[in-house]
Amino acid sequence: MDIPRIFNITESAHRIHNPMTPEKLATLGAALRLEPKTRVLDLGSGSGEMLCTWARDYGIVGTGIDMSQLFSEQAERRAEELGVAHQVRFVHGDATGYVSDEKVNVAACVGATWIAGGVAGAIELLARSLRTGGIILIGEPYWRQLPPTENIAKGCLTNAISDFLVLPELLASFGHLGYDVVEMVLADQSDWDRYEAAKWLTMRRWLEANPDDELAHEVQSRLVSEPERHAAYTREYLGWGVFALMPRLCPRSTSLCGAA
Ligand SMILES: C[S@@+](CC[C@H](N)C(=O)[O-])C[C@H]1O[C@@H](n2cnc3c(N)ncnc32)[C@H](O)[C@@H]1O
Incomplete structure (x- = not known):
């Protein structure tokens, strides 16, 4: 079981697989007022940077589940490196439908809401692991500006304009699901650069080391096209944020109560 290999190649050097800098991850932890022993569940935990740094900086404990074997191994190594392996646990597996045995204070799905069919499904899934008074974290793109055409939306590597909302609509949609937005940390364009541009050097180095690999052509063609695509589309049109919900x-x- 694994994610498509292309992602394990292009993001092999990423610690954070989203347009989120280490500083903003720390800002988010501080914003949530995390206390020692806060129990965190992270579905689609990637290379584990959120759980590992929050374990180091705020003393949280937690579990991450991710379908990439490589990212899961990197997460375990990062936990050792930061001296928090006794606080966090990483499971290589499919997080679809995952509900924790023990309820958690923070239940997160940061950039992987598709595992539950989208934002609403992810919230519903995470809520099943959440303690009363706990916080749900959703990391999700939104439109910085609405693409004028479907082709531009495709240039952002989405299927359609309808895949995402503009920020006020996304925030309102949480209310319609019966949740208050109690915090948020948003990415800016240079945060997108850190996520996207960091893939380019990784691809270049990978190509030098693997010229005969079956994916070499695909990686080469991405290396050629991605800088321009990113600058023309993702960088201009897509926003991204982590939203804390209660x-x-x-x-x-x-009469403000939601429908949930
Ligand atoms: C955009 S990345 C975000 C990773 C992490 N939350 C971060 O911010 O660094 C999405 C993650 O979802 C993982 N993933 C994809 N499908 C999954 C599934 N069905 N179950 C668990 N993880 C999955 C990928 O391996 C990847 O690490």
């Missing part, structure tokens, strides 16, 4: 309270005196 089930909306329902005081008797308000």
Whole structure:
């Protein structure tokens, strides 16, 4: 079981597989006011940077599940390197439908909501592992500006304009699902560069080392086309953020409660 090999190649040197810098990951941890022993579940945990650095910096404990064998191994190595292997556990596996035995304080799916069919499904899945009073974290793209044509949306490597919302609509959609947005940390264009441009040198070095590999042509063609594609499309049109959500309270005196 694994993700398509092309991602294991192009993102092999990434610690964070999203347009999220180490500084913003730390900002998010601080914003959530994490306390020692906070229990965190991370579905699609990638190379484990969020759990490992939050374990080091805030004393959290947690579990990450990811379908990439390479990323899962990198996560375990990172935990050793940061001296937090006793606090965090990484499972190589399919997180589809995963519900933890023990309820958690923070349940996250940061950039992998498709594992539950999209944002609404991911929230529903994460909620099943969440303690009362806990926080759900969703990492998701949105349109910085709405693409004027479907072709531009495709240039952003999405299927259609309807794949994503603009930021105010995305925030409103959480409310429609019955959740308050209690924090958010957003990526900017240079954060997108750190995620996308970091793939280019990785691809170049991989090509030098693997000229005869069956994916060499595909990697070469991506290396040629990706800088221009990124600058023309993703960098201009796509935003990205991590949104912290809590089930909306329902005081008797308000009519703002969601549908959930
Ligand atoms: C965009 S990356 C985000 C990784 C991590 N959250 C981060 O911010 O670094 C998406 C991750 O989802 C993982 N993934 C894809 N399908 C999955 C599945 N069915 N179950 C678990 N992980 C999955 C990929 O291996 C990849 O690490």
